[in-house]
Amino acid sequence: MGLIRVEQLYKVYKVKNSRKGLLGGVADLFAPQWVDKEAVNCIDFTINQGESVGYIGPNGSGKSTTIKMLTGILYPTSGRVLVNHVEPYHNRLKNASMIGAVFGQRSQLWWDLAIRESFELFRHIYRIPYPMFKKNLDKMVELLGLNEFYSTPVRQLSLGQRMRAEIACAFFHEPLIVYLDEPTIGLDVVAKEQVRLFLREINKEKQTTIILTTHDMDDIQQVCERLILIDHGQLIFDSPMEHFVNQYGKERMLLLQFEHHVDNLQVDHGVLVENQNNQAKILFNKDSISATKLIQKMTECYPVMDCKIEEPKIEHLMRMVYEERGRNE
Template sequence: MSIIEARQLSKSFMQAVKGPGLSGAVKHLFVPKHIEKVAVQPLNLTIEEGETVAYVGPNGAGKSTTIKMLTGILRPSSGTISVNGINPHKKRMENAQQIGAVFGQRTQLWWDIPITESFALLKDIYNIPESVFKHNLDMFVEMLGMNEFIHLSARKLSLGQRMRADLAASLLHNPPILYLDEPTIGLDISVKQKIREFIKQINLEQQTTVMLTTHDLGDIEDLCKRLIIIDHGAIIYDGSLQEVKANFARERIIFFQIASPIPALFQHFNTSADVQLDIQNELEFSLSFDRYEYTASEIVSQVMKYGEVVDFRMEDANIEQVIKAVYDGNLDLNHGSGQRRGVEQPCL
């Protein structure tokens, strides 16, 4: 059985509808009006032990709501969830033993006591054996560089320090599953890097299953082989990151520097329908093309027929652009070997 299985999982919220201003608020007091907001449409999700899965989508897509249902914080409106054989909402205590969760927007640490004491409390709450606790604490302090702030209370920590402390706290009891909801939000690149390295290491050494929501595509590229894209509460893509890149990041750009101006070269590519010329100045330009239509060496050798190339470098389309296109609905994912999924066509 897979470590995480959700079937026809959905969540709707009742949202208050108020008119504008004070009169709207007063009216609402006497005649409250609500509408049903479907945050997650019936979806199926299967995650295998040891996987690192990125769960991405635009703001309001339903990512946090899904994670909250999987952690047992929220009760689903419909459907079933099994996490290591446990229904997370019904058996919250048992479920807590097997999961770690970090919500980037809020801390699970006690605000006014030193981090060391928060950790000691977690040791008691989770019944962590002394040897395991000590081993993990030493390792996490070292890997996450927490020495300088571990004696401070959570309220005195910077965002990056707090996030590292939260991450360590979530893993002290060696949970086989780790949910991370925007763990790198607002962090500088060096702290991001530390956190990514740490997650990678934990996944590698302990086969911890990681499900991660993020808006940072660097997180996805660094950590996750599998990508699930959700929009308006429905999964629209579930496949490997590699597949998304291979199938949809078709555009390749080569930047050239030439020894002297070659008007004939510019003229040649200016009239080309499938290769796009972008001129920076008379000695620098770039050519964009579909990498399934042309090889890089074909393009370079065409350029070299016209004159001396001093330097060139190649860039593939950025995964960020690809995912944006998926969000915007500009890509037909059916052409990929990953699957584009509609609401009426449940995944897996």
């Protein structure tokens, strides 16, 4: 049946089309032309209770727009979302009792209040019974390390401290589902680690369904059991994390620095993803060719000055998914 059902979800924004030149600018001012921007383009998926799902894709691929429709902030242009039989944007109140949400770019805390007071307000707004609140509070204070700044006004907190408090807020009323849109953006390593541990723990212990958007591959690997990849508003991959790691976890990125720019760089083992100025980036599968071998081959043919191996970024892995899809179609 599924706790969250997304059916042919579609959203267009009307955006102003800017025309070129002075005359165009004047025309835009007096008679703006509106064009459709398809942000989410017929997406389907079902999520069951207790799943932890990474919803990922490059910038502008439609992640936040999806999350906003799932949380009921935005209406779909067509298609629908059902969360526990409720369409969130039609019944926001009912939906609010079932979900928690964290938007990395926006705060739900009161700027002038201390965390403790914000939490207290939250308890009243959500009518959380005191014993439940207290039990959860103790747990979050411990897991998220909130005590060191528990009485500090929100305005004086670091981003990492504030985000940990935001995350706590989303879980107090023991919602069925928590949506987190880029919760770790800008956080330091320690704070990121705390957030991941916390999400994993709460997902395991309470079967809270977690939907997470992020740019950080480590967030996903540590928190999510399932991956949904989107690009240009379309779903391109939906599978267990394990499959993704088996298929793409062996990819590595070789960064090469040349004495000068090399035109028409030939790469036999791997994919050339960038070749700018004196630098090139090659994505390769470490099971198909070892890094040493690849570097040796490149050095034989080109004026290589320096090289480095990196873990590939999500964008690069997505490109692999894309190319493979292209080959299979």
